[in-house]
Amino acid sequence: MPSKNDQPYKGKANLSVLFGDDEVTDSTPKTLSLDSIQPRSSQPRRYFDSQAMQSLVQSVKTDGILQPLLVRPLDDNHYELIAGERRYRAAREAGLSEVPVIIRDLTEQQTLHITLVENLQREDLNPVEETEGILQLLSHLLECPQDDVIRLLYRMQNDVQRMNDNVIIQPEAEKVIKVFNDLGRMGWESFVSNRLSLLKLPEGILEALRQGKIEYTKARAIAKLKDEEARKSLLETAIAENLSLTQIKERIAALKKSASADKPEENLKNQIKAALTKASKSKVWSDPKKQKRLQKILAELDSILTT
Structure with missing residues (x-):
């Protein structure tokens, strides 16, 4: 239909x-x-x-x-x-x-503004088109490069998180807020939190999103794969076979498990790092019995490393 x-x-x-x-x-x-x-x-x-x-x-x-x-x-x-x-x-x-x-x-300025707004009023924009369109519109209205717009948005977010009301009285911030209110698509805070990170996705995934070949949630999951070849292969498969988000996550887990099995030394290093991070955040330091056990484990570890 x-x-x-x-x-x-x-x-x-x-x-x-x-x-x-x-x-x-x-x-x-x-x-x-x-x-x-x-x-x-x-x-x-x-x-x-x-x-x-x-x-x-x-x-x-x-x-x-x-x-x-x-x-x-x-x-x-x-x-x-x-x-x-x-x-x-x-x-x-x-x-x-x-x-x-x-x-x-x-x-020319009026033309650019109208063209951007007309595109953003459409209901079938994909997330990348919408994000890039909003940044273009803000760049035009604020008369500054898009990189400066992004920095302004992050500053506004930081000010709000620090409960600094000065953000509201800044002329540039007021223009930003008005644009999002007029468009009525999402709030500026949601845009900063959920959309700006989208533009940091690997280029191949970003291009697939631009063309509407894959949904944002699936693209974001695939982007977590660090191996470029594995990421590219999974992206192609996800598009060709229309994999669900659950299927994509299952394949990512299998790939990570396989990679860990192929690199036991690296896997062991990661386990040690994870254990140290967990220990530093735990309440073990207030428990004398657990402290003694840790001392024993560290003594054994020291013995292994020095022999």
């Missing part, structure tokens, strides 16, 4: 979302030749699900384009596509020669 976003775009474009509180002076659709419209080269959205696109193409063939595209004039005869690339692609594939549009005179 086609999703909401695959329907033939009935109703008016939600321009108030795209333009904020600005008045839309002319929302009357006009008709333009499809050949006079060119997509933006910096379109934030890179992947379009082929099955969903075919569903949309069929809808366009049946009902046409019922929600106009948003374009801006480049010259008297050419226009740049601002919002509605899926409809634009579907119209081309369906063989349409003309499409309904709304024409707006926009600056």
Whole structure:
């Protein structure tokens, strides 16, 4: 069954979302030749699900384009596509020669902002597209590189954890909070805690997520494998066989067990490290009987190491 976003775009474009509180002076659709419209080269959205696109193409063939595209004039005869690339692609594939549009005179900054917001309003974004889109939007609004945006978000998180109310009165922080409130997809704190780490995943896994080939929970589990070849192989298998999260975890456990069996010395070292860490955090130091047992074990260990 086609999703909401695959329907033939009935109703008016939600321009108030795209333009904020600005008045839309002319929302009357006009008709333009499809050949006079060119997509933006910096379109934030890179992947379009082929099955969903075919569903949309069929809808366009049946009902046409019922929600106009948003374009801006480049010259008297050419226009740049601002919002509605899926409809634009579907119209081309369906063989349409003309499409309904709304024409707006926009600056490059306004265009970028609208394009980012329009993409983030979609319901079928995967986690990577959504995370990268939000960072792009924040980078644009704060007029700073994305790395600076990420540092700001972590500073805000640290301030909140230290119960420092100064975060609320910082102009940059207020802009961040407003963006998340306006988008209504998640809170900024949830974004920092659950989404920023996503971008640190190995590139192969990140690319599979971008293309919607695997769910985030499965990708995160596979990423825990340190061996690159094993990780790549499991990722390919998980996608090809549509493994469940439980099956993926079982295979990871088997791989780790096999790796430990192949490296007994390393396994023993890890056991010693784990035992020392556990001992340092336990309440053994307040129990005289357990202290004597530990002293005996350490004496025996010392004897083994010095002989």
